[in-house]
Amino acid sequence: MSAGIHLPPLLAALLAAASLRVAHAAPDCPVPLPTEAAAGAGFAWQALPATAAVPAAAPYRIGVWGDSLTSARNFVDAALQGSGIERTAVLPSFIQAGLRVPGLALPLKAACASVGWHTAYAYRAKGDTPAFSPGLLSMESSSPGQTLALDFRFPRPDTRVRQLDILYDKGAPDDSLLLAVAVDGQEEQLIPLSRTATGVLRIAPRVPMAQLRLRLVSGHVRLHGFLPHYEGAPRAVLDILSVPGAQVRGWQHIDARLLPGAPAYDVLILQYGTNEGASPAFDPVAYAGSLRASLARMRQLQPHARCILVGPPDRGVTGARPADPMKYSAIHRRIASTQKQVGAQFGCAFWDWQGATGGAGTALRWARANPPLMQPDLTHLTAQGYEVSGRLFARSHRFNLPQH
Known part of the structure; x- marks a missing residue:
């Protein structure tokens, strides 16, 4: 599925209205926007199986x-x-879903998540069923309006991401899930994932991006990590x-x-x-x-x-x-x-x-x-x-x- 999805006009209007109503349901997640954002550039997106996530080479x-x-x-x-x-010669290929973990220094210029995201830790897990990515953390929410933001301008201010894979699951494949995503302060796009199984949400900005903002519109989601592919190879x-x-x-x-x-x-x-x-x-x-x-x-x-x-x-x-x-x-x-x-x-x-x-x-x-x-x-x-x-x-x- 891509950014060009067409929804019936009434459904699109209802979704947009719901999006606006829940926009202020959670405390804001303030990350300064880049000043040189490419207006109107937009992005394409795909829902892919988890096996499609490949770290940057x-x-x-x-x-x-x-x-x-x-x-x-x-x-x-x-x-x-x-x-x-030099520390500026290296870049991450996997960023943990640990935006609300005290003392965790993520490889980002800035990051934040609203209070309705809940963190789970692999080292505290009980039972024998594995449920974590290599990041050993997950963050989940079922509260509409919860937001998170990532600013990728690290370790250099000119660092940009040409593709981002978001590793997620939502329980059963038929569970309802609707997200809203924006890049570099541009207009949000609604991303319906209700008919997709656990996997990867791939964001491909038409111009390499500095920042991504994600908002939960409805449903339940658990995030396991972020896999950036950068404009320049490290x-x-x-x-x-x-x-x-x-x-x-x-x-x-x-x-x-x-x-x-x-x-x-x-x-x-x-x-x-x-x-x-x-x-x-x-x-x-x-x-x-x-x-x-x-x-x-x-x-x-x-x-x-x-x-x-x-x-x-x-x-x-x-x-x-x-x-x-x-x-x-x-x-x-x-x-x-x-x-x-x-x-x-x-x-x-x-x-x-x-x-x-x-x-x-x-x-x-x-x-x-x-x-x-x-x-x-x-x-x-x-x-x-x-x-x-x-x-x-x-x-x-x-x-x-x-x-x-």
């Missing part, structure tokens, strides 16, 4: 999954720089799909039907352990089992990628006189040992973040450094701490882009 593809320690980008950007790669793809609070168990809930097609990643980094180690009843045997099941799933989905496990950094215990100041240091040491051993069974290298930065007690020493490299919670690093760590990582596991 690049000579080198890096995927990073983890928790808040890598979701903020400082660590990865420093690792890129340590490998001789030197490398970098997908940072880390989620604050996440645990590696989230990998067990990835649905292969929501996995975009080839190409696969060249390098795959899994950075986990801090949240698993924070459990009051941390069980090393149970942790090893969860890690083994998660890596097995990872290898099913990414059988040929170079895999690197990143252990947790050191962690301290806050308070004036903690009973056991090395409690978390010891747990992190055990987690690191388990990651190294289990990872080798699945062909994964290992980087010991705690050991590489000084071992047990580093958290307190780094918090007292000038400038501080660890935050007062003795769990999260400062921006400088992440940058130092990223450069140390690059010394051991350099990213090697193909030569021009």
Whole structure:
């Protein structure tokens, strides 16, 4: 189906009226519009099966999954720089449906979603039925008028998207669903998806776009991610799909039907352990089992990628006189040992973040450094701490882009 769909005049008028009535049903989602929008350029759209979603190609593809320690980008950007790669030379091929996740730095100039969108997390999922994309997040709503907006002018202001695949599902194929989409501040187009199954909504602007706005007119939709194809091909793809609070168990809930097609990643980094180690009843045997099941799933989905496990950094215990100041240091040491051993069974290298930065007690020493490299919670690093760590990582596991 394309942008040129013809609706009966009465139906079109009713839909337009309904569209206007619900436009103010939810709080606005303010993203500044580009000043150089091409007036009247418009876009075409297609509803396609999920298998049609193919990430943008690049000579080198890096995927990073983890928790808040890598979701903020400082660590990865420093690792890129340590490998001789400018951050402006990489672009994402998959953007998470995490517009309402606190602390998540999406690879966008700006993004927002109104309050009626609800986020689901793979690492919190129960049961054995996979239901997540590689972004390990989904956002859903059945409240008319809910909006979201994405501004793609990142990492350079002249970045533009020539095609965007929106990965979605809506329950049963016959469920009602009507969306409204606009690009670069132009007039909305109504997109009826009531007779389509779970899949991909492909937006193809006639002029490469800077911004997209989507509004739920009626029905129920769950969004799993956004796959941009850019006007200019990047030197490398970098997908940072880390989620604050996440645990590696989230990998067990990835649905292969929501996995975009080839190409696969060249390098795959899994950075986990801090949240698993924070459990009051941390069980090393149970942790090893969860890690083994998660890596097995990872290898099913990414059988040929170079895999690197990143252990947790050191962690301290806050308070004036903690009973056991090395409690978390010891747990992190055990987690690191388990990651190294289990990872080798699945062909994964290992980087010991705690050991590489000084071992047990580093958290307190780094918090007292000038400038501080660890935050007062003795769990999260400062921006400088992440940058130092990223450069140390690059010394051991350099990213090697193909030569021009």
